[in-house]
Amino acid sequence: MKLNPEQQAREAEIADRSFYHTIRQHSWEELGNRVYDSTSRDVERALRHAGDADLHDFAALISPAAEPYLEPMARESERLTRKRFGRAISLYVPLYLSNSCSNSCVYCGYSYQNRIVRKTLTQEEILSEAESIRALGFEHILLLTGEHDRVSGFDYLREAIKLLRPIFPQISIEVQPMSSTEYAILEREGLNAVYVYQETYNEARYPAYHLAGKKADYRYRLETPDRIGAAGVHRIGLGALLGLEDWRVESLCVAMHLRHLQGLYWKSKYSVAFPRLRPHAGCFEPQFHVKDRNLMQIITAYRLFDENLEMSLTTRESAFFRDHAFPLGITSLSAGSHTEPGGYAKPNKELEQFQISDARSPEEVERMLVAKGFDPVWKDWDRVLQ
Structure with a gap:
């Protein structure tokens, strides 16, 4: 979408106060020292501030010094989650609209350099997927695409949201970064939430993972949540791709971004x-392996940092891990996921972005939640409540 001069000025104003200027005041090494210099006394102080901690x-809480304090x-973390969110767990499902992508990212199966079958859903196919998903009980849907302006850009997404709005009262997206003007238009069409992950906050290392395409622009991607916020979108999702760089420093950067x-x-x-790296098309191997114990530390650290923060855990993780981790801080779970376009009506592993780990059906996940005394919620927000 071409912006007029007034809209361009608005985008520049947002950029002038973005998180980019904040994080550039700190080097990666300095942030690492802040984490690794933490002591047991610092951890005990943080525990006393649980729910309203500072950076x-x-x-x-994310440091090695906190490892003896995980219990x-x-x-x-569990106490704060029950206090704020009760026993409700929101359920959602991803709908992949397209796997076409103009970026070259070494960790992603959708990279344009990977020789995979490409598919972008037509309106008829989107409705077919919607019918299959709605039959599973979902009312919250997350739309995903590769990043390709011409194939699945703003206009395509706008039409998809218009098409799906009468079917799903809660629509989120995880797609290519857009302008604040475009987000505002999508919000008026019925968009509830936007999730965008920086992948890594390490600016010096960012080019090693993003070789070509618009995603190679570190600053533009980093400023995306500012543009989403300025557009008045109801919910903003953040995160780093766990496995690219030091997960402790990445987590601190996400916390800074959040504040x-x-x-x-x-x-x-x-x-x-x-998101932890999962097997995909290509040969990339993560340099930093994030163990289950590490991920538990990350989840509980965020809950102690902010008791109001919503946290989601996807089918990237195993059923065993999800069943044991979610009570300690998680507020939403995906279920029955397919990571290929058209996968609900016509599964096709050839089109997958990555291999999921928890392959249980939505009904099985729901039964697990009920058996543990939780309340599955298929939709947790409606625009009428705004």
Whole structure:
């Protein structure tokens, strides 16, 4: 979408106060030192501030010094989650609209350099997918695409949201970054939430993972949540791709980003996700392996940092891990996921972005939640409640 001069000026104003200027005041090494210099006394101080911690506290909670404290962290994290969210767990499902992509990212199966079958759903195919998904019980849908302006850009997404709005009362997207003007238009069409992951906050290392395409622009991607907030979108989702760089420093950067956005765009709600690298087309091997114990530390650290933060756990993770981790801080789970366009009506592993780990059906996930005393929620927000 071509912006007029007034819209361009608005975008420049947003960029002038974006998180980019905040994070560039700190080097990656300095942030790492802040984490690794934390002591047991710092961790104990952070535990006393649970639910309303500051960034100093968060650095301690994510540090090696916190590892002996994982059990008290987990207990406090669970207490805060039940206090704020009760026993409700929101359920959602991803709908992949397209796997066409103009980016070259070394960790992604959709990279244009990978020789895979490409598919973009037509309107008829989108409706067929919607029918299959709705039959599973879902009312919250997350739309995903590769990043390709011409194939699945703003106009395509706008038409998809218009098409799906009468079927799904809650629509989120995880797609290519757009302008604040475009987000505002999509919000008026019925968009509820936008999730965008920086992948890595390490600016010096970012080019090693993003070789070509618009995603290679570190600053534009980093400023995307500012543009989403300025557009008045109800919920903003953040995260880093766990496995690219040091997960402790990445987590601190996400926490800093969150605080920046909350200060400027206080009307929006915020969510954090924890995508760990999964097998995909290509040969990339992560340099930093994030163990289950590490991921539990990340989840509980965020809950102790902010008791109001929403957190999601996807089918990237195993059924065993999800069943044991979700009570300690998670507020939403995906279920029955397909990562290929058209996968609900006509499954085709050849089109998958990555291999899921938890392959249980939505009904099985629902039964698990009920058996553990939780309340599955198929939709947790409606525009009429705005």
